[in-house]
Amino acid sequence: MKPNDLVVQRPEGLYCPPGDFYIDPWRPVARAVITHAHADHARYGHGHYLASSDAQGVLRVRLGSIDLQTLPYGERISHNGVTLSLHPAGHVLGSAQVRLEHGGQVWVASGDYKVAPDPTCAAFEPVKCDVFITESTFGMPIYRWIPDEELFTGINDWWSRNAAAGRASVLACYSFGKAQRVLAGVDASIGPIIVHGAVEPLNAAYREAGVALPPTRLVTDVADRSELRRALVVCPPSAVASTWLRRFGEASTAFASGWMQLRGARRRGGYDRGFVLSDHADWPGLMGAIGATGAQRVIVTHGSIAAMVRYLREQGLEAESFDTEYGSDDLEAAVEKGGSAELPAEPPQESAP
Structure with a gap:
């Protein structure tokens, strides 16, 4: 990581230091920006949640009564000097990429995404940025979806x-x-x-x-x-x-x-x-999405991390990885059996930059 990075790793999850908030944190925090309502990204126990307006219904079904603020796709807000907006990820209903702008930098955290057409959610929207944080669930060339x-x-x-x-x-x-x-x-x-x-x-x-x-x-x-x-x-x-x-x-x-x-x-x-039906991008979809951002620096999360980092470096990009707790089918299975993706019981604490 570099000084002044807009997103860094912390034990609680991916943290924006200047904004003092987290993106899809897996431990309790005061302020969480949620990309979508799957259990490995949206967990119960945070102090305040921000998500796309389209995600409100599914988040309520899965998490019940939470302090939820919603934001229409593309609308910008400012928090502690960080300009934040949410953009369609094409993954599931309400899924969003998180765009952050501060100090002359633009970062985008993709969450999970899919570029193929899907009538049940807003279509993936490429967002220009300097640094793109991408998933890699199916980040191997063998994964290519049929129409x-x-x-x-x-x-x-x-x-x-x-x-x-x-x-x-x-x-x-x-x-x-x-x-x-x-x-x-x-x-x-x-x-x-x-x-x-x-x-x-x-x-x-x-x-x-x-x-x-x-x-x-x-x-x-x-x-x-x-x-x-x-x-x-x-x-x-x-x-x-x-x-x-x-x-x-x-x-x-x-x-x-x-x-x-x-x-x-x-x-x-x-x-x-x-x-073969997936709500994630296949290999051509991942490569096309990364290319469309124009980002010269790419940070890879959950999935085939090593293979994607190696390939992106071979293409001349500055590629590295974040170690996250995303991609857990066990969490989703627990929710479907009537359980919940609950966080530890201690109350969320304010985080210092």
Whole structure:
């Protein structure tokens, strides 16, 4: 790190010294700027939260009563002399990149992002900066996503075949973001859509934000059990291994994730099918996003850090890394089982620059 850096590492998380606030901190702090509502980035226990206006509904679903200030995309505010604005990250509903300007420098912290089109959230917006903090979840050249049209043709064909055979189509994916993208992309005329109880409150938040989703029901709302044999069932991965699944009788199971690009991932999970669907950028998306910022210095976080740092240095960029606690599927899984991504119980303390 260098003197006067706008973002540095601290035990609590990524810290802006001149502004005296944190970005997606993993320990309790007085002031937290939140890029999005996934559990590894948005945790309960901070004194004050700032997030995009689009994130309000999903943050309330996940964190309940918090001191939340929201900011429309692109609107600038000043705090302790730091000009701050939030810009679409294209990851999930309300996801934002954090732009910081101070002392002649512009930094952007991306959080998680996706550059592919997605009808359930605002499209990724490249933001010019001097320093770009980027994720690297799928930061290897092997990760290249197929177009959504091809992807959802595959999902719809699988669902149609199962419905014709009288068996439910159980599609496992994370309840926040991935599930809503699945719902927005499938052909709802094939049959009824049943969702797990962890999914429906987030669906409601998406609908309240103006995102169009097809009608969905809980299994307890289905009076005619024969409907279940034609249904698409969207649920978190934990539900596939639970007794909840028995309600549907004969079923074909599938998992939607970017990790399905890896040979053997579906087999290890015990799923009948795997669909390569991610809410993160693939390798071309990461490289295109980094290039579009014009940044000459890039700081890489969670994912394939070493590979990306090495590649970016080979391209002539000044590349380094931050060690973060982002990218934890365990936290997201805990939330989907009814737990929470809670921080330690001690009250947040004011941080000195």
